[in-house]
Every structure is written in structure tokens, then in C-alpha cells.
Amino acid sequence: MRDVTTPAPATTPTDEELRALDAHWRAANYLAVGQIYLMANPLLTQPLRPEHIKPRLLGHWGTSPGLNLVHTHLNRVIRARDLNALCVWGPGHGGPAVLANSWLEGTYTETYPDVTRDAAGMERLFRQFSFPGGVPSHVAPETPGSIHEGGELGYSLSHAYGAAFDNPDLVVTCVIGDGEAETGPLAASWHSNKFLDPVHDGAVLPILHLNGYKIANPTVLARIPEHELDELLKGYGHHVIHVTGDEPLQVHRDMAHAMDTALDHIAAAQHAARTEGVTERPRWPVIVLRTPKGWTGPAEVDGLPVEGTWRAHQVPLAAVRENPEHLRQLEAWLRSYRPEELFDEHGRPRPELLACVPDGDRRLGATPHANGGLLLRELPLPPLERFAVAVDKPGATRHEPTRVLGDLLEDVMEATGDRRDFRLVGPDETASNRLQAVYRASGKAWQATTLTTDEHLDRHGRVMEILSEHTCQGWLEGYLLTGRHGLFSCYEAFVHLVDSMVNQHIKWLRVTRGLPWRRPIASLNYLLTSHVWRQDHNGFSHQDPGFIDHILNKSPEVVRVYLPPDANTLLAVADHVLRSRDYVNVIVAGKQPCFDWLSPEQARAHCARGAGIWEWAGTEDGTREPDAVLACAGDIPTQEVLAAAQLVRRHLPGLALRVVNVVDLARLLPDEEHPHGMTDPEYDALFTPDKPVIFAYHGYPWLIHRLAYRRTGHPHLHVRGYKEIGTTTTPFDMVVRNDLDRYRLVMDVIDRVPGLAARATAVRQAMEDSRTRHHAWIREHGTDLPEVADWTWAG
Template identity: 85%
Template sequence: MSVEPQATSARLTDDELRTLHAHWRAANYLSVGQIYLMANPLLTEPLRPEHVKPRLLGHWGTSPGLNLVYTHLNRVIRARDLHALCVWGPGHGGPAVVANSWLEGTYTETYPDVTRDEAGMARLFRQFSFPGGIPSHVAPETPGSIHEGGELGYSLSHAYGAAFDNPDLLVACVIGDGESETGPLAASWHSNKFLDPVHDGAVLPILHLNGYKIANPTVPARIPEAELDDLLRGYGHDPIHVTGDEPNGVHRAMAQAMDTALDRIAALQRAAREDGSGERPRWPVIVLRTPKGWTGPAHVDRLPVEGTWRSHQVPLAAVRDNPEHLRQLEAWLRSYRPEELFDAHGGPRLDVLAWIPDGDRRLGATPYANGGLLLRELPLPALESHAVPVDRPGATRHEPTAVLGGLLEEVMRSTADRRDFRLVGPDETASNRLQAVYAASGKAWQAQTLQVDENLDRHGRVMEILSEHTCQGWLEGYLLTGRHGLFSCYEAFAHIIDSMVNQHIKWLRVTRRLPWRAPVASLNYLLTSHVWRQDHNGFSHQDPGFVDHILNKSPEVVRVYLPPDANTLLSVADHVLRSRDYVNVIVAGKQPCFDWLSMAEARVHCARGAGIWDWAGTENGTREPDVVLACAGDVPTQEVLAAAQLLRRELPDLAVRVVNVVDIARLLPSGEHPHGMGDFEYDGLFTADKPVVFAYHGYPWLIHRLAYRRTGHPHLHVRGYKEFGTTTTPFDMVVRNDLDRYRLVMDVIDRVPGLAVRAASVRQRMEDARLRHHDWIRVHGTDLPEVTDWTWDG
């Protein structure tokens, strides 16, 4: 369906057109003012160089199109009394969204010093991209936002995440044509196959084609319209086109397009909710074509600007030094006729405000964009009902993530009516042993089903798509609008969303400093199918580095946990699902592993974050240890305990301390991370001068980086993953990376004074065991019986 401006002239009355155009002009004026002005906001005197900012930062090109969308969303929200949210995808649309927020009054309500008058307008202009002010993006500081403008490619998945389980919500999503070229955006078009028209809200994508990125044309703007339509229809959307550069015609076309789209959405929802239709809806999408830098300078220095890439940022770059640029800027600003838009005190006139919705219907005031206001406590079960019994350490085995799956199933069941918890992951829920959740909710799916399919559910809340980007975007949008969730992923492939988690961490760090932003549920990752048990999939699936990436980020936001068994995993999961405003990473195995701690012991140990396992060592509290064996992670824990057992047998006089670390940030100094230890506590745990052999789940240099300031750091020796991997046996993975029990015993002998000579024969036997392992697996294809049959007998 193509809606051309001349075909829709009857839809708006002249009075409606006049007031819509007034609002759009006002928003454009305020957008230009933010980029350029630091004084004389109403142009009550001729513009002079000192009225202009010394550094011009900001982006004009996308702003007039965004202002048009905001204006017309106001109209339909007011006319239809809609609950609506808009995700603003174009990278630098800050001036437009801030301008509209100020016009509707939400900016002043949020920041009372930026009043809706001349003085407030001056503050609004000066603060934009100015030291001590606000960023040029649609940032967390912007009322009504859940999407940072620098998150290129993620807008549509965020929009769908916001719509899930919000049946009364319309989520508009403006997608820039540059953004539409990205891989994450391309995959997120498939989100409509997961949108339940009964229990979810609606997403209205608005693909804004202004033709250019920073310096190049965009693909969707240059392919034939029919080809673009084929692409959008192939994704399952019905396109509605609005094209033009004559404002009155575009206003009329945009109004009809919005009405057509919303009528279609209402009909589709009615068919599903009232008539019981099971047909997958074909949702509308609006394709909006307007010139880049619309209404700005047509030419600058005799070069074309409006409608070209030259309008992307600051069309007039030398205003303070070039009198002609200053003249053009004043003419540009006055072309909006500000005296018709603002009264003598600088407040918006009634025509400008005619279509502003009331109260929290305003886009800047919607509580859906401040999700902490809507957040409810997650009903979590008593951990004892899911805990595994542990009478003594190492006597039984369980699959930790399968045990967690039972808890998540109960959470899913207890939220069935309120629908505010989702589990997302890239096709790995069952592979990661979380399939117990299917008893409470199937997998969301709106496309075709076959008899052979299992656990597909039109109303399901388990989300699987083989796109980590889309999973991440869904969950971020879901959390930021006031719900809870968990992202389960193979450890090696969490790196795919490195950039996305960066942005979310930055978002949370900023919102923590905004008192009007209510805390939201934390973004929780469960990384499993991890490096040490990817022996079957091989080298490509072996990468534990996501933890390193996370721990580079803001200490106040990030947390990393490595529970060593099933009960500690339950305790950690309970903690992170209750937490707010964090990014929590849990690394836990899905293969059977030994149960070390009872539920009561696990709670205490996890609360402590790092502690001595007295039962595993031989110091007996009577003297200082000769060596500390430390571990973090399930496989390293097993190898350390096996090494401790060997040392007890081979060197019974050696005083060994075993320390297990669950919360990896505990290794940091207390001044660098809220969970960090003071030097006194750290030295008490690890000693200041005794050798520490640390078996770590990931890359060993991370532990050195965390502990490099400690007094005992020269005595710290870390074993971990060193990029030696292949398709092999489970134990060969640890041998290849020198993390195995035999190598750890050799490290102890090498580092404890006096043992090199006294325990030379022990060391030799350990080396021999490694050589036997090498030969055994190449003959039998399995690990040594002494490894596969090992049990803890401490």
C-alpha cells in the first residue's frame, strides 16, 4: 500500500493541519537552537557570533524526520487515547526528542530548572552537547527513552522486548536507513514471528529513509521501491509509504498512514483476542521518505546541503567566524517564524500544544519508559525446595543447570498470570539443561508448526532465535519496561553481544545518577556449555573471555559469579534475580558435577563470595599454610580438590589451604569495586607471603590483573585457559591448558620452598601421569580410569 500526499488531502482539516505544522516547526526550531545557540533563544535581537556556541556538536540531518514522527504520534495518541512508547533508532536524534519533550512539558517536570519559557529555552539550548550538559544522543537523561541513540542496530529488538507481555501498549520504532543496514537490525525484523497478538502489545516500525549515512548513500533508499516492498513483505510486514518534501502534503500523508496502520493493528488484535484467530498477523510498517536535513540550508558555500549527506551533522560549521554562515543561520532559524510559535515569555502557544496528549500519555512521561515504576518483586521459591541433598562433600553429582531449571520452571509458573518473566536464548534452552521450564511455558512461536515440533506455544514466554543480538535486544527492552528475565547462552558465543552489553552497562551507570529513573531488574546471563566441556564441539566453541570483557566495565554495575556446584548456583541465581540495576554474569556447567556444599553452606559461602574450605585442606587451623590452592569455577574446583587429595596422600606433612572464589570481583581491592576485599581481609585469606596456586575458569591473566596490587601478588601463580583447544576428551582440555590436578601438584612442588628436592619423586610421578594420559586417550578415546572414576574421599 502506498499513500501519496496528494491522495490523502481530505483526511486532515485545515485547522488540524495548521496545528500539526505549528508543532513540527516549533520542534525543528528548538532542534536547531540546541545545536547552535547559547544565548538569544527567541531571536529578540539580531544574531551575533557570541550568541553561538564555540564548539558546534550535534546532528541535524535526522532531526526534522524525527520531529515529524513525534508530532504525528502525539496526534494519534491523543485522538485514540493510546498507551504508547517510541524507540528512537537513528544515532543522533537527541535534539529532536529533547525538543519535543520540552514542548510537551515532561522535560520541565523532570528537570525543573529547564522551565518552559525564555530562560528555560536558553538553558535547554546551552546544555546540549556542552560541558556539564547532556549528550547529543537520545540518552538515559532524555525522558521517555529506553534506547541510547548510539546503539546502532538494536532499536527494533528493543521495541519488541518492550511490547512483549504489554497487551495495551503501542511501541513505535523509528529505524534510520543507515541503521537498517546492520546485521542485528536485519535479524530483528523476524521478531514479528514471536509477537503474540493476544498477550503482547503491537510494534509499529517506521523505516525513515532520508537517503544518507554520514558520508554515503544508504542501501534501502537507493533500491527500487518495489524491491524494498518485496523485502519488507518477505519479513511479514505490509508496507505503507509516505513520500515527499512539501510539508502540508507530507503531514496529510503521514496522518493517513498512521491511521491506516493503527486501524490495521486494532483489527489484527481484535481478530486474535475476540474472534480467536490463529493466523499469524501481517503487521504494518511505515516507510517514510523525507529529505535529509529537511528545512535546513539548501546550499552552503555554493554546495548542496539539504537532501544530501552534508546535512548529517552541522550544516553551517563556521558561524562564529564566517559572516555569511551567521546570516544563513539566522535566516534558517527565522524561517520557522518563532514569533508565531512562542509567546513573549518564550512559552509554546496554544496552536503548538493542540495535539499534546495529557499526563502519562505523553511520550516523555510514559511509565513504560521508566520501567522501574512498574516493576514488581519476582516471586521466587524457597531454595530448599530445589536444593540437592549434600550429606558430605563430593558424595553425589548433579547437573547444576538442570537443578536451576527446576527453580526457573516454578518462577515461570508463578508468573503465568502476571506475565513478567521471560527466558531468552539462541536455540539452547534444552541444550543448556533448562528444559524443565517447558512444563510451565512453551517456546514463543507464531509461524508454521509441524507435528514433529515440540514445546512450541503461541503464548509461550521462552524465547529462542538463533541470533544473540535479537535475544539481547528483546531482553533489554523487556527489562527496561519493568519486567524480569534471564539470558541463557553458550559461553563462547556471548561475545557476539559484546557491544550491546557495553551500551546497557553504560545506560545503567547513567541511570543510577538520575533520581527520577527507578531501578529496573538486572540483566542476568547464564553462561554454560562452557570452555571446559566443549571438548566435543572443538576449538571454535572454547572461549571464556566474556568475563574479561565484563570486568572492564563500570564496577558499580557489573558482577561475575562462578558457582562450583548445584546449590551454589541456586543461591547465586536467587541473588541475581532479586537484584536491581546490575549486569550479572553467572558461569556454570551443565554436565554432572560433584555436590560440594549443602544449601545452608552454599548460602553462607555465596554471601561471603570467597572462603576457605576447611574440609578440603590440611592446615587444620594449627599453623599457617605452606601453600594456598585457590579455585574459581566448577572444573577448576574439581581439579584443585583432586590436587589437594593427591598432596594429602603424597605429602602428608604439607599444610594446604583450599580457597574457593564464587564472586570474582572479591579479588579486587575494596576501593575499586563494591565487592572487593580490603588488604587485611585478602592477606588473611590468601596470605601475604605464601605461594598461591590459583586454578581459574578463564584466561589466567585476568586474575593477575585483578590482584596485581596485593602484597602477595609476586607469589601468585594462575592456571587457566591458554587458547589450547580442540575436539578431544574432557580431561585433555585441562591437561592441554596446564590446569589439571597433576600440573597443579607440580606447581606446588615448584613453588613451596624445600619441596623441589624433597618431593622430586612425587613431581616425577605427576609428570608420568600426564604422559600416560596422553597415550591413553589416543588409544582408547576416553580419559584415564583414575580420572573418570575419581571421587573425593577427604
């Protein structure tokens, strides 16, 4: 690792410049306090009275002074250096600070013209904060310049790196709260600097803000010895710069020096890599900022210390309307910032405190990188026919669906090689998931040591692998939010690790849909493979299809779930989701050899419908309703349903059987509950209102019941799926153990078609005998029955 020689820092600010920075900081602090407490009298033009105070005091003061300090000093260096910059604000509930600075720099008024930059607008800014019909107490989608929801504790640094990838001119500052620094996702994301390419990527400047406390407890990194913290951060690969204190002008002086030193260090590292051809990994700077929690707030309340303690975390002065002493303290606190020096008689910020604020798009609240849809370009997707497999008749050939998709992704990676706006992320599973064709277009990003035995490592690669699902998710979210495209490939069972992260991203997308100024971004696309039905070799620990349930609990206008049954359908689904905007798309597809059911044209049409009758698989003659419906969703369920349909043809030739395949799971919902949902007449036409429906489903069967419980035919719906029974066994034994196998499905048809049980007793017994033979066979031979292993669709 290379310690880049740091040039002499830029000129230290003069005392006059420091006083101007301090004025800006005081103004931001004043505005932050005002948002938490005031609903009237914003400039304190009259003595503070109870009616000026909000009836419910909601917000977080403790982190705000530190965030205001960072914002003020970022303004200075952006203006002085003409930096292209973005900041990710990690500490939870830092909304008052970032909103205050957005209002000061003018971007808030430009975004929301009714919140003018004067006394009336200041009052509106104050009143709306944590108020019904207003804005949240944290940095949220409504906040100009934000790409990170405050309170997503642990994700800030991975978001920052995602924003920096393939953005060579961008400096991404990331403020990390010392509470979130204790989380697992944050701890893993420090390793992102081993993937940052100093040639093609931007830079990330972490600022670890140690104010000592979480909600009610001290924080680990604030309490360990400084040399131990230095060793930790150096071990992560950073050059550590400290800023410590509580005397404002000295802290301003030290912070200015630290920012200049860090940015000079970054510039030198990039120059060495881009101009001098240096390939050794730089030791990137990190700033450790230590200031008191609730700095400049009340030192003591009701005889108890507040500033510099956990009591400053939220609202230091409670019940201000009812407690005259607290009201007096609040007024003294607000007046300590000397608002008459900061704002003119009309409430406008005085020009001298705005001297540090950048112009135009250089302002942190106006950067287009925080509104990625402004920068987004269409993804150059190739014609699917180039990769589709030929299907002369259903079930005659087999392919590995994800391997076929890998060829398409290679083309996309190649087509975006000069643009560098597409990345594939995943936890060490690209080749395992059969997507390794992409390595022909781009290797795996890697800045650490390489050995001669390594394969596909590439200093400039755009395939991202790290064995941390949290970090992969954070990278991709940051990448998408800043206007690029990507795909997250993961083993199905382990994607649950990012349940909380995807929750927040879905909420972000839902809110942005109601903000006209937020432009649509590329969808967050998951490819879940190595799935439950073909984890027979890894066993129970690798078997869990429940991420679908988690996703379909979320905002219906945002989430989509697809279960393509073969390679061509996977291509059609992938083409759709990679073109889509503002969704979270989940695709579940197998990587093992799978029967090819549909031609490319049929696959496109089937995906457009989302669910449809496979007439070639059923035994309907068009003259009457079917006696039963065999439905399926997922590749293995589809195979078992078709094998069951074949058995019905052979053993129950007089039965009218309909086969329905569902590729878009949301189609089962009513149309008023989801944009892809079916009307009742559509659903009844497909599944019938009163015939037995035996549904073989990829995941937990209860989900299908939940989606369809309002339908007329729901009492006749019987679902087979994963019942949390797994082990290391043969592929077919997995479906037998969970009663999803073809023999069980035929038995279900016999049991549920009225009057059939008495006529088909021998057939049912033969199906039961086949299950018994299966159990004996695998225990003796270790492989599936030949009639299963060698099965093909014969029509």
C-alpha cells in the first residue's frame, strides 16, 4: 500500500475567513434548533412565548452541530477548489442540520418555492419539521442533495463508495456517526477501499464523527484509546487525520487544515495513478472528528449535565410550553447564536456568512449526482434473439437459464465498457451462479494483492464480489441512486441478510414517486438463484425461499417478483427489468439444467401476460370447463406440474385438465391492490371460479393463499410449496419431502375433483407406491429413480 506524498496544503484561512465560516456554522445551528422547537417568531423579534413552541417536540439535536460543521467546511473547499462533490449523511436523524444548510445555500427554496429564503420561509421551514403534513426528522428523499435515508444505520459508507464507482471526477464525503460505526454493515464496508479504482472511480472521504454517545450509551470507538483507533483505521488502509475540540475558532482552523490535507492527499493519489501509472493501492485519508454531543446547546438542564452527554441526543429541553424555566433556557440558547448578526431584518442570510457557499450545481443540495435520474442513460440492451435458445417443441432440450443470461450480461458489460455505467455485484457467487461469461468483458474489481493463482481479477473491473451481502447492496444502491445501472446476483437463501436495506430502498422509491423534482432511476434488480429446490447438495442451511414473501409485503407500486420457468423466459424478464425505472425487481431462476418450454416469441408473450394457459400441456378440448387446474410458478414446480399433467394424460385420459403457469406473481393480486393484479373476471377466466386448483409454488405455500384469498375460487385453491423440510439429499427427494412432487400432485387432483376418488383408486395407489419406491431407491442407490432422472416431456 502506498502512502502518497502529500503536497503542502492550501493556504490556511485568515481570521476573517474563519469568522465567516463560524457565522455560517452558527446560522445553521440556529436553524437546526428552530426546526426542532419553533412554529412562530423565527427571528425572536419578540420575547419567546409558549404559543411559539410546537406542541410536540420531535427531532434530534445531538448530531446537528457536528454535521453543520462538516457542511460549512465542505462548502469552503468545494468553492475554493471547484470540486464536484456529494455528501452522504450517515448519522440518524440529522435532518435539522442538512435542511438548515440546504435553506442557507438556496437549494431548498429552489426545490420548494413556498419555503422562501426570508423570515416567512424560515417560519415555514421551522413549522414543517416533524409536523403533520411536513417533513421527516431525518435526511430523507425530500431533502435536496440526499441519496441516503438518515437512520439507515450502517449503510452510509457502502452507499458512498457506490456513488464514487465510475465517477472519476466526484469526491464523495461520508459522515459516519459513531453509533452506526458499531454496526456490522458499516464495519464490513471499510473494506470498500480495496475495490476503489483511482483511475476510473472517484474518491471517498470518510469523516468519522465521534461525539461519544448513542441514544443512552457511550460508543465504542469514542471510548477506546486514540492510538487503538488509529491502528484500526490504518489496518483498514487509511491515513488518519484528527480534529478534536470544543473551542469553535480553533476547531474551524483545524477542520479547514484537515479538509485541505485530505483533499490534497486524494488529488496526489489520483494524479499518481492517472498520470504516472502508479498501480499500488493508495492509503486514502479518513478524518476523525471529535466534538461534544449537542455542542453549543444547554450545558445543564434541571441540574443534570446535557452538552457532551447522551442527554443531548434528542430534545435537550422538554415540555417547553409548560415549563417556564425551560422556555427561558431555550430563548437564551437561540439568542446565543446572535441571530441579528446572521440574518437581516427580513430574515435573509447576510452575504458575509454565504461567502463560503458554492454556486449552482456545485452546491451540495443541487448536485445532479444526488438526483441520479438527471444523469441516467438508456442501457444498451442487445436483441434477445442473439441469446435465445431454439425451442422446436416444449421440453425437448435443456439449458442452464442463468448461463444463458450470462451471455446477455457479457454483451451489456461490453457495450457499457466506455460509458462505465453498469455493474454486476454479488457475494463471491458470479461463477457459481453461472454468470461467468461477463468475465470476458470485465474482470472482478480488485485493488489488493494479487497472486499468480488468481483468476479474473482486474484493477479496472466492474464485476464486484465481496462476501458481505450488506456491502454489495449498499454499493449497488449508491450506484443506482447516482444515475447508473446494475444487477445483484445472490444465493436465494442468503439475500435475507439485506431485508432491512431493501426495506429502506423501497420506502425511498415510494416517496420519490411523489416528488416531481426527483427523476426516475434504474431499478434495483435481484437475481436469486442457487435456489431452495436445487440446494440438495448444500442442505437445509442453504434452503429458504422467503425473500419473496418479504418483498410482496412492501409498497405494491414499487415491488415486482418474477419466476421465469426456463431460459427464454428468464431472458425476456431480464430485458424488462433492466429497462425499468423506480422498481425493486426480484427474479428467481435456476442455474441447473432446465427444460426449455417456450420459444423466444412465446416467452415474450407469456411475460407480457404474466400468467397464462399452456394449452399444449393440458387436456382441454375447448367444449367445456376443465375438471381441474394444475397451476405452477417457478422452474421446478413447473417441471413437476408438467410431469403430473403427463401422468394424468396416461392414467386419467377422460379428465379435462388445464395447466396455468404464473411468471409474474403479482398477477394473483386484485387489480386494486397492485398495478399488475388481475380483475376478478380475468382471474376467474384463468383459474375458474369453482374448479379445484392445485398450485405448485416455488416458495412458502401460504403466500399464494394470501395473494388470492379474496378470489371467488379461493376455497377450491390448494397450494403445494416449501414446508421448511430440507436436508442434503437428491434433487427429487427435496420435492417429495415437501409434497411438491408429481405423484403428490396427481393424488391432489384425484382427491379434489368431485367423484374422481372412487373411480381412480388404483391410480392414486400407484402414485403412492411410486413415492414409496422413491424412498427405497435413493437410500440404496443415492440417486433419483430412473423414471424421474430420465423424464422428458412427450406431449
